[in-house]
Amino acid sequence: MAGPAFRAAAVRVRVPATSANLGPGYDSLGLALGLYDDVVVRVADTGLHIDIAGEGADTLPRDEDHLLVRSLRTAFDLLGGQPRGLEVVCANRIPHGRGLGSSSAAICAGIIAARAVTTGGEARLDDRALLELATEIEGHPDNVAACLLGGFTLAWSESGVARAIRMAPAESIAPVVFVPAHPLPTETARGLLPRTVPHVDAAANAGRAALLVEALTRRPELLLPATEDRLHQEYRAPAMEESIALVNRLRSDGVPAVISGAGPTVLALAEDGAADKIARLAGKNWTANRLALDTTGASVLPLNAGGTSQ
Numbered sequence: 101m102a103g104p105a106f107r108a109a110a111v112r113v114r115v116p117a118t119s120a121n122l123g124p125g126y127d128s129l130g131l132a133l134g135l136y137d138d139v140v141v142r143v144a145d146t147g148l149h150i151d152i153a154g155e156g157a158d159t160l161p162r163d164e165d166h167l168l169v170r171s172l173r174t175a176f177d178l179l180g181g182q183p184r185g186l187e188v189v190c191a192n193r194i195p196h197g198r199g200l201g202s203s204s205a206a207i208c209a210g211i212i213a214a215r216a217v218t219t220g221g222e223a224r225l226d227d228r229a230l231l232e233l234a235t236e237i238e239g240h241p242d243n244v245a246a247c248l249l250g251g252f253t254l255a256w257s258e259s260g261v262a263r264a265i266r267m268a269p270a271e272s273i274a275p276v277v278f279v280p281a282h283p284l285p286t287e288t289a290r291g292l293l294p295r296t297v298p299h300v301d302a303a304a305n306a307g308r309a310a311l312l313v314e315a316l317t318r319r320p321e322l323l324l325p326a327t328e329d330r331l332h333q334e335y336r337a338p339a340m341e342e343s344i345a346l347v348n349r350l351r352s353d354g355v356p357a358v359i360s361g362a363g364p365t366v367l368a369l370a371e372d373g374a375a376d377k378i379a380r381l382a383g384k385n386w387t388a389n390r391l392a393l394d395t396t397g398a399s400v401l402p403l404n405a406g407g408t409s410q
């Protein structure tokens with residue numbers, strides 16, 4: 101059977117950073133943030149050429165091991181076949197291994213780019229299949245759901261198939277991220293979690309996660325109790341003591357702060373007027389950054405779309 105035809109034109113894909121868990125929503129809740137990686141992919145006559153600027157420029161592989169390329173390859177297989185050659189240009193702004201969804205962003209960008217350069221790609225790989233494939237590669241759905249859909253997302257698994265819905269976060273919420281200098285691989289942070297948890301802790305998290313949906317969408321004044329977690333943050337403390345200390349310090353000052361994703365970044369869900377003041381609280385070991393909420397999720401943009409610094 102003949103493989104698919106490919107578009108000659110390059111495509112540009114923009115993918116947002118994401119914060120998963122948000123306290124009690126372990127492996128299910130996610131929030132898309134206004135900090136983006138941009139990727140340009142073009143089908144070429146032969147070979148694989150990768151350019152990387154920004155995060156990971158000195159460390160990422162420039163061959164088939166590159167996560168985005170692996171995601172492109174997996175998607176091309178599903179779409180019916182591989183192109184003869186590929187050129188990939190990455191402008192990376194999302195820090196790696198910090199709990200801001202860099203791996204999900206790379207995976208989603210790769211799959212979306214493969215679909216966009218394949219003639220008839222959207223019919224062969226619809227949005228549900230896209231979520232499913234990205235989740236399969238990443239291993240959990242929370243970051244990929246927020247990356248693909250934007251906004252505040254709730255992801256779950258139905259008979260082993262990833263599903264997600266998007267909700268609109270309250271506009272008054274101003275995320276502030278406190279990013280430490282050193283990364284912590286998600287795999288390491290997941291390795292610290294126990295296989296079972298006390299029933300009372302599971303029950304507490306279920307209640308807070310439900311409350312968080314109301315707090316993030318309509319009643320931000322409830323964010324402090326709504327972001328309490330008993331399932332993952334404290335278990336991960338040995339790998340990120342300073343992050344947990346900062347979360348506790350902010351929370352005791354009344355700021356709804358959580359570990360972002362698998363850490364070690366700390367996310368504060370500030371009220372709009374207080375965000376700049378909160379951003380100054382952390383001290384010199386942290387890069388504090390006030391970010392917008394992303395409401396669109398991953399998008400295919402015109403090639404000449406300007407870059408964004410955030």
Ligand SMILES: Nc1ncnc2c1ncn2[C@@H]1O[C@H](COP(=O)(O)OP(=O)(O)OP(=O)(O)O)[C@@H](O)[C@H]1O
Nearest residue numbers: 167196197198199200201202203206285286361362
């Ligand atoms: N833009 C990228 N291009 C290629 N590989 C990437 C890119 N971003 C991340 N990666 C790969 O993913 C790894 C980081 O993934 P990891 O899951 O540990 O952290 P994260 O995704 O940044 O955080 P979290 O999953 O907690 O939000 C990097 O070390 C790198 O191997």
Ligand SMILES: N[C@@H](CCO)C(=O)O
Nearest residue numbers: 120126127286361362
């Ligand atoms: N839910 C995941 C997010 C990591 O990206 C975790 O906490 O391990």
